[in-house]
Amino acid sequence: MENLIVTSSPHIRSTRTVKSIMGDVILALVPASILGVYYYGTHAALLIGVTIVAAMIAEALVQMIRKQPVTLHDLSAVVTGLILALNLPPSVPLWIGVVGAVFAIVIVKQLFGGLGQNFMNPAMAARVFLVISYPKLMSVFLEPMTHAVSGATPMALIKAGEMAALPNMMDSFIGKTAGTIGETSALALLAGGLYLIVRKVINWEIPVIYIGTTFVLTFLLGGMDVEFSLYSLLSGGLFLGGFYMLTDYSSSPISKTGKIIYAFGAGLLTVIIRLYGGYPEGVMFSILLMNVCTPMIERYAAPKVFGGAKK
Amino acid sequence: MGVLTFRGGIHVPHAKEATEKLPIVTCPAPERIFLSMRQHIGAPAQPVVKVGDEVKVGQLIGQAGSFVSANIHSSVSGKVKKIFNKRIMGADTVLVEIENDGQETLHEDIKPHGTCEDLSEEEIRTLLGQSGIVGMGGAGFPIHVKLSPPENKPIDSLIINGAECEPYLTNDHRLMLEHGREIVEGARLIKKCLGVSKVYIGIENNKQDAILAMEEHTRQDSDIEVVALKVKYPQGAEKQLIYACTKRYVPSGGLPMDVGVVVSNMASTKAVADYILRGMPLIERICTVTGSGIKHPMNVQIKNGTTIEHIAQCAGGLAEDFEKLILGGPMMGQAAPDLTIPSTKTTSGLLFLNQEDAFIPESTPCIKCGKCVDICPVFLQPAYIARYAEKGHMAKAEEYRALDCIECGSCSFICPSKRPLVHSIRIAKRKILESRRK
Numbered sequence: 082m083e084n085l086i087v088t089s090s091p092h093i094r095s096t097r098t099v100k101s102i103m104g105d106v107i108l109a110l111v112p113a114s115i116l117g118v119y120y121y122g123t124h125a126a127l128l129i130g131v132t133i134v135a136a137m138i139a140e141a142l143v144q145m146i147r148k149q150p151v152t153l154h155d156l157s158a159v160v161t162g163l164i165l166a167l168n169l170p171p172s173v174p175l176w177i178g179v180v181g182a183v184f185a186i187v188i189v190k191q192l193f194g195g196l197g198q199n200f201m202n203p204a205m206a207a208r209v210f211l212v213i214s215y216p217k218l219m220s221v222f223l224e225p226m227t228h229a230v231s232g233a234t235p236m237a238l239i240k241a242g243e244m245a246a247l248p249n250m251m252d253s254f255i256g257k258t259a260g261t262i263g264e265t266s267a268l269a270l271l272a273g274g275l276y277l278i279v280r281k282v283i284n285w286e287i288p289v290i291y292i293g294t295t296f297v298l299t300f301l302l303g304g305m306d307v308e309f310s311l312y313s314l315l316s317g318g319l320f321l322g323g324f325y326m327l328t329d330y331s332s333s334p335i336s337k338t339g340k341i342i343y344a345f346g347a348g349l350l351t352v353i354i355r356l357y358g359g360y361p362e363g364v365m366f367s368i369l370l371m372n373v374c375t376p377m378i379e380r381y382a383a384p385k386v387f388g389g390a391k392k
Numbered sequence: 393m394g395v396l397t398f399r400g401g402i403h404v405p406h407a408k409e410a411t412e413k414l415p416i417v418t419c420p421a422p423e424r425i426f427l428s429m430r431q432h433i434g435a436p437a438q439p440v441v442k443v444g445d446e447v448k449v450g451q452l453i454g455q456a457g458s459f460v461s462a463n464i465h466s467s468v469s470g471k472v473k474k475i476f477n478k479r480i481m482g483a484d485t486v487l488v489e490i491e492n493d494g495q496e497t498l499h500e501d502i503k504p505h506g507t508c509e510d511l512s513e514e515e516i517r518t519l520l521g522q523s524g525i526v527g528m529g530g531a532g533f534p535i536h537v538k539l540s541p542p543e544n545k546p547i548d549s550l551i552i553n554g555a556e557c558e559p560y561l562t563n564d565h566r567l568m569l570e571h572g573r574e575i576v577e578g579a580r581l582i583k584k585c586l587g588v589s590k591v592y593i594g595i596e597n598n599k600q601d602a603i604l605a606m607e608e609h610t611r612q613d614s615d616i617e618v619v620a621l622k623v624k625y626p627q628g629a630e631k632q633l634i635y636a637c638t639k640r641y642v643p644s645g646g647l648p649m650d651v652g653v654v655v656s657n658m659a660s661t662k663a664v665a666d667y668i669l670r671g672m673p674l675i676e677r678i679c680t681v682t683g684s685g686i687k688h689p690m691n692v693q694i695k696n697g698t699t700i701e702h703i704a705q706c707a708g709g710l711a712e713d714f715e716k717l718i719l720g721g722p723m724m725g726q727a728a729p730d731l732t733i734p735s736t737k738t739t740s741g742l743l744f745l746n747q748e749d750a751f752i753p754e755s756t757p758c759i760k761c762g763k764c765v766d767i768c769p770v771f772l773q774p775a776y777i778a779r780y781a782e783k784g785h786m787a788k789a790e791e792y793r794a795l796d797c798i799e800c801g802s803c804s805f806i807c808p809s810k811r812p813l814v815h816s817i818r819i820a821k822r823k824i825l826e827s828r829r830k
Binding site for chain 1: 404644646694722725731753756758760764766770772776796801807808810812
């Protein structure tokens with residue numbers, strides 16, 4: 082008997098894979114996606130489908146051109162496509178989804194080395210790219226159910242100080258308001274987010290601290306108004322951003338302390354942009370700004386080693 | 393009673409069902425044994441017999457090569473056939489081959505050395521220096537060295553390690569159930585030798601029967617406490633176990649004695665009683681033979697120097713699709729290249745895996761999910777250390793505290809990208825230490 086298999090320890094591995102993690106993220110977003118289609122109609126469904134397929138094709142093409150193994154099976158391109166689609170207004174033409182998906186996958190993800198190497202969240206960077214490149218298309222929103230062009234999103238109403246025109250609190254919670262396809266339903270996003278925490282796909286720190294910081298600071302700086310703060314919490318992209326985008330592995334810090342600083346920073350920036358900036362919504366830019374701060378945070382937030390002084 | 397634990401760690405599949413209920417059986421003595429002179433950390437032992445010598449059970453075969461070393465005794469009676477060199481698991485090893493005459497003739501020195509009451513601390517320490525006892529959990533650290541802390545490191549606690557957090561292994565579990573009395577005798581002897589006031593016997597609480605058994609045996613010892621530990625890997629790692637029992641952090645780069653603690657393996661503790669009270673040096677041990685690659689898994693008592701081939705025969709032989717052999721448990725054990733190597737004092741388990749269980753998935757790029765950071769029991773950032781190690785940036789790996797890694801393998805286990813993290817960190821540690829020596 083000779084030549085047994087010799088490898089270094091450990092000799093067993095957990096059953097968790099990249100694919101199963103990505104699968105969980107997709108599953109977590111199913112409720113929000115279904116609600117988005119229910120509220121905004123079949124065009125939203127088409128947009129989700131086209132954006133996902135475009136992301137997959139873009140990923141496969143880049144990898145084939147670079148003579149790398151095609152890794153569509155890890156489902157990460159599907160996740161990027163899906164999250165991007167949920168960030169699009171339901172009225173945009175399908176080609177917007179294609180352009181965004183190609184930008185997310187080719188420029189933000191693959192040009193920086195592929196999965197795990199991107200320094201920004203691909204979907205969020207693509208949304209910003211689209212908002213800046215196609216400001217008109219990207220700012221037309223639809224009313225839920227009627228699909229009529231909406232006058233203003235809740236965030237825009239809050240910004241304008243037109244609190245009386247806001248939908249009621251329950252509609253804001255279940256997402257029956259104007260917004261991007263997947264951002265409006267705090268309820269659906271929260272359910273999926275809790276699932277991700279239970280499945281240990283994400284840690285609680287980032288979403289809880291981000292959303293908590295945003296809420297508390299909005300309350301403190303926005304005139305101690307509970308109703309105003311609650312609307313600010315439930316409207317806009319806080320839940321989609323906090324649970325699914327700010328938690329993007331490769332563009333967020335790896336250590337617990339790092340995650341806390343990062344999430345707090347994003348909350349602070351969100352509130353500053355919302356209350357004092359020119360844009361009604363601050364989620365998008367705060368996430369990208371904190372993404373680029375990640376390497377610096379990581380450098381100063383390494384965990385204290387067992388039995389050792391902090392280096 | 394609360395359950396004690398440490399921060400970090402992982403939940404591994406236990407895989408102990410196959411053997412945890414099986415009483416210890418004795419492996420028939422082999423026709424010949426091969427005693428390795430390298431069964432412990434420190435200097436190899438030097439053979440003190442020559443080819444042709446008649447030897448008896450318990451007779452000294454290898455003399456400790458220095459203070460940090462241990463004696464090797466014969467586990468059979470018979471004739472020395474050959475003394476030769478063999479490369480085993482990457483180390484040049486002197487083997488003494490002894491043909492077993494089957495008589496089991498005891499050496500005349502095998503007689504009780506005294507009792508816990510009438511031996512002094514110094515006498516116990518000196519005796520154990522002759523006993524050949526080492527840490528039988530894997531590292532093989534000679535026990536008398538552990539029991540000789542320097543003057544400026546006062547020891548106040550002794551921990552007997554019954555965590556057995558490695559999947560598959562049940563040898564310590566069975567030992568506690570079947571030899572609890574001897575373990576407690578050994579614990580009392582070590583306690584006296586160290587002059588400590590407190591003894592903990594730490595047992596993972598998936599072994600309720602062992603906890604009850606040890607509580608029963610320690611009923612009249614008010615200073616020996618049986619503590620239930622949370623079922624979590626690596627609960628039995630020295631620093632994590634010390635933290636769980638005493639809430640003390642062994643300093644980075646330090647030893648248990650730096651926080652006033654000595655940790656002793658379960659089997660080693662029993663061996664102390666066997667030597668002092670009955671005169672028998674360490675020549676046998678309990679080994680869990682298990683896994684999908686062996687026909688009849690069992691907890692078996694083996695004579696030191698028995699080849700794995702022989703033990704496999706004793707356990708019903710190999711399964712058809714046997715593919716991989718691991719010495720020890722699946723988390724920290726080493727894969728062996730063949731079955732000809734002889735057992736040693738630290739052979740706590742022989743894990744035979746079939747093709748399916750031996751399969752290690754292909755690794756893919758790190759997705760920076762941070763799971764390794766979440767679970768590292770020494771609070772390192774394994775993904776970063778491994779990344780720097782793979783790129784050859786050893787100074788960076790050192791800056792990220794590679795040397796603090798205890799090589800428990802939790803990071804490689806948990807990694808969804810199946811990256812060989814601990815392997816890369818191990819390489820970094822070796823290179824860093826090498827460059828320090830230059």
